[in-house]
Amino acid sequence: MPIKEDHTITADTFLAGIWKENPVFVMLLGMCPVLAVTNSVINALAMGLATTFVLLCSSTLVSLLRNVIPKEVRIATYIVIIATFVTITDYVIQAISLELYNALGAFIQLIVANCMILGRAEAYASKNRLLKTLTNSLGMGIGFTIALLSLGTVRELLGNGSLLGYSIFGEAFQPWVVMILPPGGFIVLGAWLLLFNWIKERNAALTLANERGTS
């Protein structure tokens, strides 16, 4: 019954989260923060880093305890572990900057409900050794942050005419307010998904054509 553990760490272990299994663009996990806090670059970055931190800490603990946790209570245990690190992050952000804390609002606490983290604990950390888990989680965290940033950049640029708070288009620019509002999140996410899938399909078609050409 136990799945045989494969301890080899390859570049793919790390890169999976950034491209092939990107939590946002491929697995469509953790949509709540993706849509909610990406209305500016700084919010997206802070949220991405906070999520990465929680992801790394919780998968470390889950990976270390993977042989101890009975499978009947594993989900409850994972949630307690994740909630612990979210609370810690919450306090740490308050200690670093109250302004940032106020900007992120309720979404820090909502990291608990981010299914990407629970998904990593269940699908990866509970089956792999610490080092491999850490490598993979770091890749996933970076992939998640990149995804948040790609949404945040577009939304802040179009919705506010600025990047990181600096005005880009000048006073004459009429911002598309809808981009900062919730519908903008869906529109931009949809556009990115379209782009991603188009690239993927084109690559698949190219490989297919190449195979046909050689055979």
Added chain:
Amino acid sequence: MTQTVKTNQASSMSMLITLGGVAMLSGLLVVLTWQLTLEPIRENQRIMIEKAIFQVIPGAVQRQSYALSDEGLELIDPKVKKLKKSEMKLYAAYDKQGQLKGIAAESAAQGYADMVRLLYGYDPQCECIRGFSIIKMAETPGLGDKILVDKTFLANFDALDVRLSADKKTLQNPIITVKHGDKKNPWEIDAISGATITSKAVGKAINLGAEKLLPRLSAHLEKLKLMQTMPSTQVPKSTKEKAE
């Protein structure tokens, strides 16, 4: 049969141990972090309020903390965190020469997501609110938090009228938040379209605070006119703490 019962028992024991252990570990980690971050967070909050005082009262450079109760007005140590229920904390802000520039106090009202806690600045000379600053809120980023940057909205607080009625018991005109573009009187707040609920919360918080504070304060205003120093050992204490 007996064997399955046995393994079941063993496994519920291990479940209990795992859950209990993880919960204890989690408790330990959270309490530890709470302990470690308590001081920085308090300090951050203090700095935030301090910055906010000078932001809501233009021209002020120094301040004193007071507790206002039915018994009167009392100078207190700014580091004191807890006040009695009947007491209200307020900050009197002064310019370089020690002349009173304004009075700041905290207030709160329900916003869209959570309570909006703010500090407002009162100018006794024009009997108006000169500004406000948010201490804590959880309003939608990009929407509700426009109350901090929207120029037309902030213009409401150039001189928001809070004159007291003739008998000094209440405000002459309660502060009300009106729909964007409908502001006609100096005691009305022009809401931000798209962030009406948060705009209303700001108006409500200031109205609540002013209605409670200003009538009680009016009798003591003379006392605040000139900056006083703490009768006890306030100055040496603060220097001592700096040295530490």
